[in-house]
Amino acid sequence: NAGVTQTPKFRILKIGQSMTLQCTQDMNHNYMYWYRQDPGMGLKLIYYSVGAGITDKGEVPNGYNVSRSTTEDFPLRLELAAPSQTSVYFCASSSRTGLTDTQYFGPGTRLTVL
Amino acid sequence: ILNVEQSPQSLHVQEGDSTNFTCSFPSSNFYALHWYRWETAKSPEALFVMTLNGDEKKKGRISATLNTKEGYSYLYIKGSQPEDSATYLCAPAGSNYKLTFGKGTLLTVNP
Numbered sequence: 001n002a003g004v005t006q007t008p009k010f011r012i013l014k015i016g017q018s019m020t021l022q023c024t025q026d027m028n029h030n031y032m033y034w035y036r037q038d039p040g041m042g043l044k045l046i047y048y049s050v051g052a053g054i055t056d057k058g059e060v061p062n063g064y065n066v067s068r069s070t071t072e073d074f075p076l077r078l079e080l081a082a083p084s085q086t087s088v089y090f091c092a093s094s095s096r097t098g099l100t101d102t103q104y105f106g107p108g109t110r111l112t113v114l
Numbered sequence: 115i116l117n118v119e120q121s122p123q124s125l126h127v128q129e130g131d132s133t134n135f136t137c138s139f140p141s142s143n144f145y146a147l148h149w150y151r152w153e154t155a156k157s158p159e160a161l162f163v164m165t166l167n168g169d170e171k172k173k174g175r176i177s178a179t180l181n182t183k184e185g186y187s188y189l190y191i192k193g194s195q196p197e198d199s200a201t202y203l204c205a206p207a208g209s210n211y212k213l214t215f216g217k218g219t220l221l222t223v224n225p
Binding site for chain 1: 118145146148156157158159160163165203205207209212213214215216217218
């Protein structure tokens, strides 16, 4: 069982470059989430989706965009990379109820912006 | 955005010791409380989800309690083992489908 997969595992970007972080889940979960983890801080929610075609902002959405064209995929796009976006990014998914169901996390993408 | 406090920030114990840590959160607009275990270089993994005041959950040597009226949850580990070393995250959930994660308690169990 693959669960939640993320690519790439690591990436170094130059300031101003763009990239897409990929996230795919094979559990048929409706809810998907993007978090970032900075040293000494808790996981911060960037964007989330409650189903295909529906996305909404989390706590720290500035500088990011998402789309959800299928149940399985929830890519996160950085349009103009900035050093403040250096972080570890985690994608997660959960089943129908969202609030009381477990979130399953992917392995993370470590991004450095220089 | 909920204000979630976890204490202590870090904890060192000897193998065999029992330990506990705290998660504090606003008692208003509470829906559920999640605990996750996060080992270094891995992804967070779910331990418990609790919703009712007085809830107690147990998984092996790890257990948790919930007090929604005063806004706290305790996580207990009985007879700590080196493999319990990890960061333990709590995350209360409100009605807006979002979890707010605390900064975690880093537990190190020395053999």
